[in-house]
Amino acid sequence: MRDEKFLGDNSHGATEPPVSVILTVVNEAAHLEESITAVLNSQYSGAIEIAISVGPSRDKTREIADSLAQRDSRIKVIDNTSGRTPDGLNSAITATSHEIVVRVDGHSSIRPDYIREAVLTLKETGAVNVGGVMAAEGITPFQRAVARAMRSPIGVGASRFHTGGSAGSVDTVYLGVFKRSALIGVGGYDARFTRAQDWELNYRLRQKGGVIWFNPKLTVTYRPRSTFRSLARQYFEYGRWRAAVSRHHKGTANFRYLAPPINIFLQTFSLLLGTLLAPIFFIPAIIYLGAILIAALIIGKSWVERIRLPFVLIIMHFSWGIGFITSPRTLISNS
Numbered sequence: 001m002r003d004e005k006f007l008g009d010n011s012h013g014a015t016e017p018p019v020s021v022i023l024t025v026v027n028e029a030a031h032l033e034e035s036i037t038a039v040l041n042s043q044y045s046g047a048i049e050i051a052i053s054v055g056p057s058r059d060k061t062r063e064i065a066d067s068l069a070q071r072d073s074r075i076k077v078i079d080n081t082s083g084r085t086p087d088g089l090n091s092a093i094t095a096t097s098h099e100i101v102v103r104v105d106g107h108s109s110i111r112p113d114y115i116r117e118a119v120l121t122l123k124e125t126g127a128v129n130v131g132g133v134m135a136a137e138g139i140t141p142f143q144r145a146v147a148r149a150m151r152s153p154i155g156v157g158a159s160r161f162h163t164g165g166s167a168g169s170v171d172t173v174y175l176g177v178f179k180r181s182a183l184i185g186v187g188g189y190d191a192r193f194t195r196a197q198d199w200e201l202n203y204r205l206r207q208k209g210g211v212i213w214f215n216p217k218l219t220v221t222y223r224p225r226s227t228f229r230s231l232a233r234q235y236f237e238y239g240r241w242r243a244a245v246s247r248h249h250k251g252t253a254n255f256r257y258l259a260p261p262i263n264i265f266l267q268t269f270s271l272l273l274g275t276l277l278a279p280i281f282f283i284p285a286i287i288y289l290g291a292i293l294i295a296a297l298i299i300g301k302s303w304v305e306r307i308r309l310p311f312v313l314i315i316m317h318f319s320w321g322i323g324f325i326t327s328p329r330t331l332i333s334n335s
Contacts, residue, residue, distance in 0.1 A: 020096030024088025055083030131173025132218025239323025260321030
């Protein structure tokens with residue numbers, strides 16, 4: 001029997017195509033129910049099936065997933081024994097059947113019109129994958145500061161899925177709503193990429209002639225990491241795996257991805273030369289710190305946020321850059 005709050009919107013009749021919703025989760029007890037509830041309360045008349053691929057977790061993620069499945073027959077729970085994101089997503093794809101595949105995340109929640117708008121965008125554009133804005137919103141004061149940074153160009157660069165922009169063809173999108181035939185055609189997610197698997201998959205889809213489409217009307221609420229340590233680890237892994245993608249797919253690195261490692265070298269030499277040779281060499285470090293402080297003043301919404309933001313921005317920049325620089329060539333096989 002379905003829980004009443006999970007009934008969704010069927011007032012206009014089942015005139016829309018069925019969709020398969022997939023996600024893979026590890027240690028997502030804090031946000032998983034919010035994520036699934038958002039899907040099941042979608043303003044969408046078509047049939048919805050959901051596959052939650054659960055990896056080994058230290059919290060109650062599995063118990064919550066099982067409880068959700070018991071309350072609504074549209075939900076199935078499958079094991080992701082490796083705990084790795086691409087393995088979990090591929091298992092969820094295999095466990096579902098509909099041509100339209102909607103990827104969601106246990107750390108985020110979609111808006112009520114997300115699925116309907118995405119399906120319409122697929123039809124109108126002929127794209128093989130569509131996505132929208134990763135709208136970072138925090139619950140705690142720390143998360144709110146991280147969210148400000150994530151939605152600012154100085155925090156993550158000018159990627160449209162972070163900062164918004166006009167609709168159009170792009171290299172990659174956040175999460176994604178796919179045509180299953182296109183996903184299967186490129187072999188699904190590459191299991192070698194623990195991180196950056198979205199960008200890597202979208203690259204292969206584009207190489208096959210597919211269009212990746214950004215629609216700013218598609219908004220997903222994303223919950224940022226809740227501590228400095230988890231934020232640093234997240235961005236370190238982002239940088240580490242983005243370097244692996246750049247090595248595997250030659251010529252795909254651009255300035256947005258190279259800026260953090262370049263900044264690390266610049267700031268390191270600035271501090272070393274300024275200390276050992278002459279104070280004039282401190283200028284690059286002073287300019288960088290000044291830019292960070294000014295950005296914090298502009299994007300912060302309170303003085304507490306403005307004090308916290310410089311630390312958040314520096315951790316994001318340097319963790320990503322260090323991850324990129326130290327990424328081992330043995331991280332994946334290039335065979």
